[in-house]
Amino acid sequence: MQNYLSKTIKSGLYLTLFLPLLFTSFTYFPWNFGKTIIFQIVVEILLFLYLIGLAINRDDRMAKPMNWLNWSLIIFFFIITVTAFTGVNVSNSFWGNQARANGIFTWLHFGVWYFLLVRYFPEKKDWIRLFSLSVGVALLVSGTVFFQHNLPMAWQTDAGGGIIGNRAFAAAYLLVAFGLALALASSLAGSRRWWSLASASVLLAAIFWTGNRGVIIGLIAGIFSGLIAAVFMVKNKKIRRLSVVVLSFGLIAIGSLSALAATKTLPVYFPRLAEAININSLTSGTGETRLMAWQIAWQGIKERPFTGWGWGNYDVTFNKYFNPHFLKYDFTETVWDKPHNWLLEVANSSGVFGLVSYLGIFGIVGYYLIRKKGEQNFPASPITGSILFGALAAYLVTDLFLFETNNALLLFFLLLAFIAGEYIPRQAHALHPIWSSARRFFWIPYAIFVPVSLFAFNYVPLKASYYLSQARAAEDGAVWSVAAEKALMVPAFVGENGIFLAERFVQLDKSGVDMTPKPTVSAAITVASALERQSDRYQDNPLFPVWAGQVYMILGETVDPKYYADAERLLLRAKTISPLKQEFSFFLGRLYLLEKDFPRAIDMQKRAVAADQSISTSHWFLGLSYVASGDIPRGLAEIEVAISKGYSLSRGQTLYVIDLYAEAKKYATVIEWYKKLHEAEPENIDWYIKLATAYALNGQKSEALKTVKEAIANYPPLQAEAAKFIKQYKLE
Numbered sequence: 001m002q003n004y005l006s007k008t009i010k011s012g013l014y015l016t017l018f019l020p021l022l023f024t025s026f027t028y029f030p031w032n033f034g035k036t037i038i039f040q041i042v043v044e045i046l047l048f049l050y051l052i053g054l055a056i057n058r059d060d061r062m063a064k065p066m067n068w069l070n071w072s073l074i075i076f077f078f079i080i081t082v083t084a085f086t087g088v089n090v091s092n093s094f095w096g097n098q099a100r101a102n103g104i105f106t107w108l109h110f111g112v113w114y115f116l117l118v119r120y121f122p123e124k125k126d127w128i129r130l131f132s133l134s135v136g137v138a139l140l141v142s143g144t145v146f147f148q149h150n151l152p153m154a155w156q157t158d159a160g161g162g163i164i165g166n167r168a169f170a171a172a173y174l175l176v177a178f179g180l181a182l183a184l185a186s187s188l189a190g191s192r193r194w195w196s197l198a199s200a201s202v203l204l205a206a207i208f209w210t211g212n213r214g215v216i217i218g219l220i221a222g223i224f225s226g227l228i229a230a231v232f233m234v235k236n237k238k239i240r241r242l243s244v245v246v247l248s249f250g251l252i253a254i255g256s257l258s259a260l261a262a263t264k265t266l267p268v269y270f271p272r273l274a275e276a277i278n279i280n281s282l283t284s285g286t287g288e289t290r291l292m293a294w295q296i297a298w299q300g301i302k303e304r305p306f307t308g309w310g311w312g313n314y315d316v317t318f319n320k321y322f323n324p325h326f327l328k329y330d331f332t333e334t335v336w337d338k339p340h341n342w343l344l345e346v347a348n349s350s351g352v353f354g355l356v357s358y359l360g361i362f363g364i365v366g367y368y369l370i371r372k373k374g375e376q377n378f379p380a381s382p383i384t385g386s387i388l389f390g391a392l393a394a395y396l397v398t399d400l401f402l403f404e405t406n407n408a409l410l411l412f413f414l415l416l417a418f419i420a421g422e423y424i425p426r427q428a429h430a431l432h433p434i435w436s437s438a439r440r441f442f443w444i445p446y447a448i449f450v451p452v453s454l455f456a457f458n459y460v461p462l463k464a465s466y467y468l469s470q471a472r473a474a475e476d477g478a479v480w481s482v483a484a485e486k487a488l489m490v491p492a493f494v495g496e497n498g499i500f501l502a503e504r505f506v507q508l509d510k511s512g513v514d515m516t517p518k519p520t521v522s523a524a525i526t527v528a529s530a531l532e533r534q535s536d537r538y539q540d541n542p543l544f545p546v547w548a549g550q551v552y553m554i555l556g557e558t559v560d561p562k563y564y565a566d567a568e569r570l571l572l573r574a575k576t577i578s579p580l581k582q583e584f585s586f587f588l589g590r591l592y593l594l595e596k597d598f599p600r601a602i603d604m605q606k607r608a609v610a611a612d613q614s615i616s617t618s619h620w621f622l623g624l625s626y627v628a629s630g631d632i633p634r635g636l637a638e639i640e641v642a643i644s645k646g647y648s649l650s651r652g653q654t655l656y657v658i659d660l661y662a663e664a665k666k667y668a669t670v671i672e673w674y675k676k677l678h679e680a681e682p683e684n685i686d687w688y689i690k691l692a693t694a695y696a697l698n699g700q701k702s703e704a705l706k707t708v709k710e711a712i713a714n715y716p717p718l719q720a721e722a723a724k725f726i727k728q729y730k731l732e
Contacts, residue, residue: 005053010120012046016113017133017414020141020173020407021163025154027465028472028500029098031165036101036406037462041454043109046116048450067424068364069416070115076357077111080104080311083350087310088540093349095457096312097496098465099337101406104311105457110413117417127418128188131180134411135199138177142206145170160210169405171207171215172398176411178203179222179391186383214340214401221397224250226390233370233382233389289326289333290340290401296321297344301352308351314339316540317348319578324612327582334583342399362396365416368423385423391415464490468497472504477515480504481523488530495534495544501527502547509554516558524551532570539577546574546584553591567591582608586621598629616647632664667698685715689725696729705731 016039024034081104084093096103121127144151144162155163161170178200185196207215227250230243300309300317309317315337326333339345347355369385369392395412464487471483484501488494505524509515515524531548538544549570556563568591575584585608592601605622612618623638639657643649649657654673661669671694678687688711695704708722708731726732 002053002056005049006120009046009049009053009116010126012042012049013113013116013120014130014133016042017130017137017410019410020137023155023163026469027098027462028468029101029465030154030469031157031161031163032169032406033098033101033465034462036106037458039113039406039410040106040109041458043113043116044450044453044458047112048446050116050119051446067420069361069368069420069424072357072361072364073111073114073416076354076361077104077108079354079357080107080350083308083354084310086307087313087349088316089310089313089538092313092495092538093311095461095493097493098461098468099496100312102312102404106406110409114413114417114420117414118421121417121421127422128184130414130418131184134414135177135181135184135196135203138174138181138203139199141170141177142174142202145174145206145209164407167210168212168215168402169407171210171212172395172402172405173407173411174203174207174210175215175219175222175394175398176391176408176415178207178219179387179394180411180415182387183384183391186381186387212402215398217401218394218396218398220250222390222392222394224390225393226386229370229389230383230386233386235382239383289329292323292326293318293336293339294341294344296323296336297339297341297348300348301344304351306351306353308347308349308354311349312337314345314348315543319542319581320540322578322581324580324582324615327612327615327617331583334581338403340402342403345403361416362392365392365419368419388415388419460490461492464492464497468500471501474504474508476513477508477517477520480508481517481520484523484527488526494530495538498527498531498534499543499547502531502551506550506554509558515554521555521559524555528552528555528566535570535573542574542577542581542584545570545577546587549574549591550587553587553594556591557594561595564591564595580611582611582615582618585611585618589621589625593625593628598625601625602629614645616642616645618642619645620647627660632660636660636664636666662694662697667694670694671698671700683714685711685718688714692725696731701729701731704729 019035019039022035022038024030024038027034027037081094084090084104087093092103094104096106117130121130141163144155144164145160145167146162148156148160148162151163157165159165160167164170164173181196181200181203185193185200188196204219207219224247227243227247231240231247234240234243296318297314299321300314315335318336318339322334339348343355343358346358366389369389392415395408467483467487467490471480471487474480474483480501484505487497487501505515505527515521528548528551531544531551535541535544535548549567552563552567552570556567568588571584571588571591575581575588578584585604589601589604589608592598592604602622602625605618605625608618609615609622619638619642623635623642625635626632626638627635636657639660654677658670658673661667661673671691674687674691674694678684678691681687688707692704692707692711695701695707705726708725712718712722
């Protein structure tokens with residue numbers, strides 16, 4: 001029985017390494033959420049089998065389970081759990097959300113998974129299989145990155161990460177797999193060594209193929225760290241000298257490539273490499289937004305240095321200390337739930353003690369790697385230790401630009417388990433009689449807990465995600481309303497589901513779908529009410545009230561104006577929480593325009609402009625508010641400011657602005673606008689007609705006549721209409 005349980009658990013642990021290849025099309029985040037739930041289910045079942053095995057085990061001697069690495073993980077888990085309760089949203093901290101699937105509950109499962117790996121894989125052949133299997137899965141992932149357009153249509157994404165979805169997430173996962181492949185190559189011989197090196201080459205190519213700057217920087221840092229470690233750890237003088245030579249060559253190469261990146265040569269032939277080593281890009285574009293996000297995280301750390309904001313609650317910090325300059329780049333840049341710096345996020349979430357405990361894990365692992373060659377045969381080579389040291393350094397440096405994802409965490413905890421099992425002595429010791437007896441009953445409380453967990457904490461969230469995906473795919477109000485009601489009936493991730501349901505409701509309304517049937521209105525009210533309850537419970541997060549307010553605003557516009565009062569109340573609440581976020585002013589301004597309260601609408605848009613004068617979008621909305629109030633001159637003045645600051649007009653907006661100039665009788669400006677449209681589309685006859693009309697209204701009869709004749713020459717059927725036009729404006 002004991003042998004059967006052991007084989008079953010080991011098979012389950014092997015099976016979990018295939019999770020990166022899993023795609024759950026029925027969930028809302030098919031690249032991430034479903035596989036995380038399945039991982040949790042497998043780990044919970046394996047833990048139950050382990051406890052059964054513990055109960056029937058009659059051996060009173062066991063390998064000593066505790067060491068400094070184990071303690072460092074326990075301390076880290078303890079701190080993030082405690083700070084979840086001192087944070088601003090303990091539910092989000094502990095359970096996480098579907099978008100990231102990275103709550104404390106999931107981290108604890110990785111901790112159990114780590115423990116089981118150490119417990120059940122004590123031999124060299126075990127770790128070779130685990131590493132080989134991990135590298136093999138990573139090669140398949142690389143194939144989906146290279147040939148993502150050949151994947152099934154539902155699996156494809158513009159994010160460039162293949163089966164993993166996001167290119168950054170894929171690159172971080174492949175980075176650790178690259179280290180495992182090199183470790184295998186240094187420990188094997190013959191054809192298996194060459195297979196490992198070939199695999200490492202493919203993984204390296206895939207990392208560069210993703211073009212993720214943060215991971216490539218981490219890769220370079222890891223290579224340098226591994227070479228430095230080899231200088232001190234490897235006794236072979238030739239290898240040490242070679243390491244020094246490679247280090248020197250690498251520094252020269254990076255300097256040369258950086259110089260080339262400033263020229264046109266490297267960007268033309270190797271654009272992704274040029275982007276990766278272009279330091280200037282960190283202070284422009286999305287690099288600038290990342291620096292601003294880091295500054296906001298630092299503000300949060302200073303406010304709550306010890307208690308933190310709670311695991312996974314960076315979005316609250318972001319909105320409280322929102323920098324209005326984010327809107328310069330796009331509306332999508334005004335919503336951040338991660339600072340894209342894992343170390344800052346850990347400190348922001350769990351305080352400085354959380355950060356110290358997390359870094360302590362790396363410090364202890366580094367100590368074991370440098371201090372010992374290993375207790376078993378597999379890591380006996382100091383070269384292997386140097387490679388593992390470099391892999392962990394690469395992972396840590398990558399953390400400065402990204403955040404943890406479960407695919408990468410799978411290999412990270414695998415690496416920790418390997419080091420715990422092979423670099424730390426296993427000392428068998430006799431069990432205390434009380435412990436020897438008590439351990440046989442551990443399975444009883446867990447046997448009660450595990451069915452509850454499998455159902456309430458795994459199946460129910462999976463079910464909620466399914467209904468949410470149905471609502472997201474809905475193209476009409478009837479389908480959306482049925483799915484929305486079911487998604488909210490399942491008590492899992494209510495706040496997150498409510499936000500996504502409200503977002504889809506707004507999208508359908510904007511696209512012209514009729515959202516006024518009674519069942520749809522009822523579902524919309526249910527969504528808004530759920531978000532309002534979340535807002536009452538978690539008063540630091542403005543996302544709940546702002547989305548509820550948008551739903552009520554649409555209901556007020558399309559169903560009954562009485563909903564405007566609810567919309568105003570909730571939007572003002574969001575505005576109070578995050579006063580500098582321009583979007584909240586935009587929403588309130590639109591609400592007041594719908595209510596014909598022009599002074600308040602203009603005031604709100606002025607506040608958005610005042611938050612950051614350089615943002616073109618704010619000037620645009622202020623201009624529209626002036627126009628709606630009847631003050632066209634001021635409206636045009638603000639619109640001109642918006643355009644001068646880079647606001648890009650759509651075709652419809654362009655024609656709207658031209659009509660405003662025409663209404664203001666600024667025909668010279670109208671002419672200039674139509675000239676631009678005519679130059680862009682010389683074959684479009686409409687621009688001839690409109691341009692000729694503008695010339696005529698401006699008194700430029702000769703230009704008007706010339707334009708009419710050009711129109712007739714390009715489109716003879718206009719002859720009759722042109723004659724009437726010429727006569728009407730007396731052009732001849």
